[in-house]
Structure formats: structure tokens, C-alpha cells
Amino acid sequence: MNTYKISLKEKIGYGFGDAAASMFWKLFTMYLMFFYTDVFGISAVVVGTMFLITRIWDAIFDPFVGILADRTQTRWGKFRPYLLWMMVPFGILGILMFSTPGLSENGKIVYAYITYSLMMMVYSLINVPYASLLGVMTSDGKDRTSLATYRMTFAFAGSLLVLGAAEPLVDVFSKIKGNGIDLAAGWQYAAVVFAIVAVIFFYLCFIWTKERIKPVVEKTSLKDDIRDLWGNRPWFILLGAGISVIFFNSIRDGAAIYYFKYYVTVQDAFQLNSFNMTISLSSMYFVLGQAANIVGVLLTIPVSNRMGKKGTFLTAMVIATLLNIWFYYIDRSNVSLIFVLQFFISLCAGITLPLIWSMYADASDYSEWKTKRRATGLVFSASSMSQKFGWTIGGALTGWLLGYYGFQANVVQTEFAQNGIRMMLSFFPAIGTFLGVLFMLVYPLSEKRMAEIGIALKNKREEI
Numbered sequence: 001m002n003t004y005k006i007s008l009k010e011k012i013g014y015g016f017g018d019a020a021a022s023m024f025w026k027l028f029t030m031y032l033m034f035f036y037t038d039v040f041g042i043s044a045v046v047v048g049t050m051f052l053i054t055r056i057w058d059a060i061f062d063p064f065v066g067i068l069a070d071r072t073q074t075r076w077g078k079f080r081p082y083l084l085w086m087m088v089p090f091g092i093l094g095i096l097m098f099s100t101p102g103l104s105e106n107g108k109i110v111y112a113y114i115t116y117s118l119m120m121m122v123y124s125l126i127n128v129p130y131a132s133l134l135g136v137m138t139s140d141g142k143d144r145t146s147l148a149t150y151r152m153t154f155a156f157a158g159s160l161l162v163l164g165a166a167e168p169l170v171d172v173f174s175k176i177k178g179n180g181i182d183l184a185a186g187w188q189y190a191a192v193v194f195a196i197v198a199v200i201f202f203y204l205c206f207i208w209t210k211e212r213i214k215p216v217v218e219k220t221s222l223k224d225d226i227r228d229l230w231g232n233r234p235w236f237i238l239l240g241a242g243i244s245v246i247f248f249n250s251i252r253d254g255a256a257i258y259y260f261k262y263y264v265t266v267q268d269a270f271q272l273n274s275f276n277m278t279i280s281l282s283s284m285y286f287v288l289g290q291a292a293n294i295v296g297v298l299l300t301i302p303v304s305n306r307m308g309k310k311g312t313f314l315t316a317m318v319i320a321t322l323l324n325i326w327f328y329y330i331d332r333s334n335v336s337l338i339f340v341l342q343f344f345i346s347l348c349a350g351i352t353l354p355l356i357w358s359m360y361a362d363a364s365d366y367s368e369w370k371t372k373r374r375a376t377g378l379v380f381s382a383s384s385m386s387q388k389f390g391w392t393i394g395g396a397l398t399g400w401l402l403g404y405y406g407f408q409a410n411v412v413q414t415e416f417a418q419n420g421i422r423m424m425l426s427f428f429p430a431i432g433t434f435l436g437v438l439f440m441l442v443y444p445l446s447e448k449r450m451a452e453i454g455i456a457l458k459n460k461r462e463e464i
Helices: 008-040 044-070 079-098 105-139 139-171 183-208 222-231 235-264 281-327 333-372 377-404 415-423 426-443 448-459
Strands: 266-273 277-280
Touching: 008 044, 008 079, 008 105, 008 139, 008 183, 008 235, 008 377, 044 277, 044 377, 079 105, 079 183, 079 377, 105 139, 105 333, 139 183, 139 333, 183 277, 235 281, 235 333, 235 377, 235 415, 235 426, 266 448, 277 281, 281 333, 281 426, 333 448, 377 415
Parallel strands: none
Antiparallel strands: 266 277
């Protein structure tokens, strides 16, 4: 269907965008709760409530960003300009979130609310247009899956960079002043490093990508936008499936560092004396998970070509459900099995995420075919909105469950609290994967159906 070829450089450029976003997304999901409780000094229950309040607003904000992006007209296109406009605010707010000003307890809570809320709004303003790019770079389904695969490969590579470097960088920067260990300074300086890299990646994404597809009819009515979206059944199903997958990931990720610090208890894996650096078991666990994610992403195209997008998603989520349940029964001394299950659970997650992004592009085509109008930004806002809602539920529950099970920062945990932490890496995420299965069972857009829709749209689109 395409009259052009997406170059390797453009695929890499598109991947850089999610590498940048995922660096801080992974900092948020893996370390932010821990930073707030064990470094910043806020209780887990307060943090969980903050996550719920701010993220609900932030998730609702995403469709408005999609509507705004659909109506943006610049010489760079609709969606690419937001990468240029928002990359510096993104970096600055990322640093402020991991800074620890000398405030009272209430002052710290207010500071956390403000910086976190602003960061999430800026994240929406850059990530929703970025996700929407996939729908206007190409109209071919396989090319979209390829772009989504590059996106997720780079996303996991960015995450891998953060998870491999975060704790070692904090360890190094914490010792710079020479007055003992200053974890607050360590986290702030580490965030500066990641912010600089993220800004560079966003800029490369901006200059290396191109918007090609123009809709048959430009949409001008917000009422029409909302009505079309309301009638887009695949969109709602993908929203539910996306929320389920992100919930599964976020609650596992948020509880993992507590799992090693307070349940496994043996943290240090080995020392790099020449760099004055300690590598912890939790860092190795996180890095292994991201490496497995990348393997899963690379398997997405060959497996989905054989089984279809829907069949691949269902299979991966069923396996992940069973492995999550098994994780609960691992003894704390069996580190090898902990790492093995982490690898295969993360591999399953890696397979599903590119499929979700590719399916959003299909849902956008379905909307254009059905309504003769196209609202790419609004449809793709589901991707960011599902991330936010899934992360909202997972993040809030992580804080509340830690409070419910009696967690206290930096002390030996009770058996009840340790059991709760184990549940957050096993049965609770299994609920998310099981819900993902239920949603995908009713997803209607098969490869055959999308081929029919693609043929119907072929002669109506103007591609440049």
C-alpha cells in the first residue's frame, strides 16, 4: 500500500523518542515510590494517595492533548513539534522530581504534588503526539508493527540504561561531597544525567522522522471527535487491555526494590572497586527484566506473523498469569529461580507492548473507515491514557498495600509485611494479566479485517 520506504534512520529516530520517555517512565515505576518513602521521607500511604489523585487528572488530560494535537498545524506537521517544544521542560521537571529541598513534612508533600503533577502533564504533551506519529508515518500494517517494534526495542534499551545505571550512579554521586553518604544528592545528580540524555534523544526523534499521511477529511468539530471515539469499540477494548498490562507491570516494578531490600534482604551482588561502585541484586533483577523485554519485542514480528496480533497477545498474557502465580511460592534464598521467572514474565510483557501500539494505529484506521474522518491524536491518546490509568491503579495500590501490610521504611519488616510485598510481585499482577486476556478475547480487528479496511482506504488517502 505504501509508495515510499521507511528508512532505517527514520525507524531509529522514531525509537529514540520512546527511549527518552521510557528512561523517566522507568525511573517513576521502579524508583519513585522508593525515593519518596526511603529518601524524601513521605509515608507510603500518602504517596499512594498522591499517585491516585494526580494520575486520574493526568489520565483525563491525555485525550485533550490528543484533540489539541489533531488541530495543530505547523510546517513540521501536527505531532512532531511537540517533541521540540516539550523536551526541555521534560528534562527540567525530571530533575526537580528527584530533588530534595529542605522543607517541612507538609512542605515536602506539597512540593511532591506540584512537581509530580507538572511532570505528568508535560509527559502527556510530549508522549501523546509522539505515539500519534505512528499513525501518520505509514499506512501499512506490517510497517506499523515494525515501527512499533523499533519503538519498544529502544524503549526497553532506554529503560535498560536507567536500570543498569541508576543505582550505581546514585552510589557514586552520593559519595562526591566526602561527608558520608548523601542519597538525596545522589538521586538528584543521577536525574540530571538522565535528563540530558532524554533531551538529546527527543531532538533526534524530531529531526529524523516525517509525517506523511493526511486524512480524507480534516476534522473540525470536537463533538464529531467525541462521537466517533465513543463508537470505536476496538479503542475501548484496547484501552482496557492497555490498562491491564500497565497495571501488571507497574505493581511488579514498584514493589520489586522493596522485595529485595526487605524480603530477600541480601542486596549487594558484587563491587566494582575501581569505580567505587556497588552493583545490587535489585539492579541485576531490573536489568534482566529489561533485557527479557527486548527479547520479547524482537519476537513480536515473527510470532505475530504466524499467530496474529490477537493470538500472540492472548498466549503471552496466559503464560504471564501462570508465572506470576508461581512467583509467590519461590523461597527467598532461591535467587536463581527468582531471576528465571523474572526473565520469562518480562519476555511475555515485551511481546505484548508493541502489539498494543500497532493495534492503536489499526483502531485509528477503523475509525477513519467507519466515519470518513480521522482523529489520530485522539485515538492514540488511549495509549498514554491506558499507561496513566494502569500506573495510577498499580502505583496507588502499591502505596496503600504497603501501608495496609504495616510497612515502615528502613526497618526490619514483619512477616505480614513481607508476605504483602511477595503478593505484590505475584498474585496482584496476575490479576492484571488475566484481565488483559479477557479484554483481548473480544477484540474484533483481525489481520483479515484490517486488510479489507486498508483496501477500502487505499484510494481515499493522500500520502505525501
